[in-house]
Amino acid sequence: MREFERAIRNIKGLDAKSMEQARIRQDTLTKPKGSLGRLEELSIRLAGIMRNPHPAVNNKVIITMAGDHGVVEEGVTLYPQEVTAQMVNNFLRGGAAVNVLADHAGARVIVVDMGVSGKLDDHLSSPVDTELIIKKVGIGTRNMVLGPAMSREEAFRSLDAGIEVVDEQVSKGMDILGIGDMGIGNTTASSAIASVFTGLKPIEVTGRGTGLDNGKLNHKINIIDKALNINKPDPHDAVDVLAKVGGFEIGGMAGAVIAAAAHRIPVVLDGFISGAAALIAVGIEPEVRNYLIASHQSVEAGHIHVLNYLKLKPLLNLNMRLGEGTGAALGISLAQAAAGVLNKMATFSQAGVSEA
Numbered sequence: 145m146r147e148f149e150r151a152i153r154n155i156k157g158l159d160a161k162s163m164e165q166a167r168i169r170q171d172t173l174t175k176p177k178g179s180l181g182r183l184e185e186l187s188i189r190l191a192g193i194m195r196n197p198h199p200a201v202n203n204k205v206i207i208t209m210a211g212d213h214g215v216v217e218e219g220v221t222l223y224p225q226e227v228t229a230q231m232v233n234n235f236l237r238g239g240a241a242v243n244v245l246a247d248h249a250g251a252r253v254i255v256v257d258m259g260v261s262g263k264l265d266d267h268l269s270s271p272v273d274t275e276l277i278i279k280k281v282g283i284g285t286r287n288m289v290l291g292p293a294m295s296r297e298e299a300f301r302s303l304d305a306g307i308e309v310v311d312e313q314v315s316k317g318m319d320i321l322g323i324g325d326m327g328i329g330n331t332t333a334s335s336a337i338a339s340v341f342t343g344l345k346p347i348e349v350t351g352r353g354t355g356l357d358n359g360k361l362n363h364k365i366n367i368i369d370k371a372l373n374i375n376k377p378d379p380h381d382a383v384d385v386l387a388k389v390g391g392f393e394i395g396g397m398a399g400a401v402i403a404a405a406a407h408r409i410p411v412v413l414d415g416f417i418s419g420a421a422a423l424i425a426v427g428i429e430p431e432v433r434n435y436l437i438a439s440h441q442s443v444e445a446g447h448i449h450v451l452n453y454l455k456l457k458p459l460l461n462l463n464m465r466l467g468e469g470t471g472a473a474l475g476i477s478l479a480q481a482a483a484g485v486l487n488k489m490a491t492f493s494q495a496g497v498s499e500a
Contacts, residue, residue: 147304148399152429154406158192165197166190166486173489174497180485182459183478186437187486190479193410193435194319198487201480204251205313206322206469207400208235208242209306211259211393212284213329214293215371220332220364222354225284228328229262231468235326236265236276241466242324243274245473249480251322253469256309258302259284259392279305281392285333288371292388293333299387299395303428306399314407321404322439322476323397324469325417328354331444334420336368336389338446340379341423342453346372349446351416351465382427390424397421402428405435412475415442417467419450426454439475440464 166188171177178184190199210232216225234240235255246253253274257264261284264276281302285293294302310321331353338349346368352361375388386395398421404411405425413422413436425432438451440460451458459478464471492499 146300147307148402148428151307151402151406155402155429155431157431158434159195160192162195162197163188163192169197169486172491174492174495176500183482183485186459186479186482189437190410190483193408195408199483201319201476201483203317203319204249204322204476204480205254205318206242206246206251206324206472206476207254207256207309207313208324208326208469209256209258209393209396209400210326211391211396212261213327213333213391214285214287215289215332215367216329217287218289218367219360220367221329222356223328225328226262228326229260229264231326232257232260233265236274238274240468241470242468242473245470249473249477251473251476254309254313256396258305258396277309279309279396281305285391288333288336288375288389289367292375293390294387294392296383296387298392299383299390302386302392302395303399303402306396307403309396310400310403310407314409318409320410320412320476320479321400322412322414322469322472323400323418323421324414324472325393325397325467327391327393330391330393330417332364332368333389333391333394334417335446336371337385337394337420337423338450339368339372340377340385340389341427342449344449349449351443351445382424385427386424394421394424398424398428401425401432401436405432410437410479411435412437412439412472412479414439414469414472415465415467416444416447416450418472419447419454422454423450437475437479439471442471
């Protein structure tokens with residue numbers, strides 16, 4: 145039996161009793177009912193996920209999955225493929241935006257090599273808490289315009305790898321998970337995935353990625369159209385979609401989402417790429433959706449459609465589109481704030497404050 149099949153067996157619905165207890169407590173805290181808006185909603189959601197009316201958000205982890213994409217040879221991005229490895233090395237030095245924002249959130253960063261084609265300097269030491277894990281499924285995916293990006297077996301391996309990484313972090317203690325990505329060309333793969341699941345045309349879910357002009361954007365859309373016509377991924381078979389037009393890091397994130405849900409751990413999504421991974425995970429097991437928290441709405445054109453499909457409302461809209469787990473770091477900060485409000489505020493009776 146596959147790791148992800150074992151994990152799926154342990155995924156249950158949210159705990160209604162814990163959510164009701166959290167809701168009742170929110171209504172007795174020293175504030176007008178509902179005056180903290182989305183923070184109140186988030187705290188109640190955390191209670192249901194964690195099966196605890198007093199959810200704790202202390203041990204925070206951001207897992208950034210990295211992998212290369214064969215479709216880059218079609219000229220769908222402004223940056224060369226070697227940037228993936230170079231940016232992973234930057235993560236390990238602590239010099240990237242995700243390092244800074246994770247440090248601000250008090251989160252550890254785990255960088256996972258799912259299929260980076262370049263050389264990684266795994267001896268680098270970071271001034272912040274960053275770790276490299278090697279789970280390489282292949283040396284980048286194949287060009288999806290010429291056929292499937294990976295074999296079905298490789299898709300399964302990427303899912304299992306993501307589950308293994310999360311299981312290890314759970315054994316070390318983890319209250320909340322943020323997921324992020326690094327992979328030149330992965331907005332192309334994500335747009336293809338979004339098109340398959342939402343039923344929208346590539347032109348509706350494809351953005352400028354690293355900053356394409358109109359001509360290059362049209363070329364990117366045509367490449368996605370071509371890949372979908374050649375591969376014909378089955379929207380009713382999420383593993384088929386992953387194999388045909390996905391990426392190793394997208395499969396790893398999908399596996400991580402599934403594993404976290406199995407352990408009753410909330411998952412804070414980043415932007416468009418992690419949203420595509422969530423589509424895969426929810427396609428495999430719909431119950432996973434209840435464990436997802438959308439940190440922000442990316443500028444990438446397809447992200448709002450992904451969020452709408454998943455029925456998720458983003459916490460923030462800061463015109464971000466970097467990836468890496470940057471939005472997830474900010475979302476984790478808000479989750480910790482929401483739990484803190486629920487657990488630490490005084491009630492009207494405790495504070496001696498008259499109620500309405």
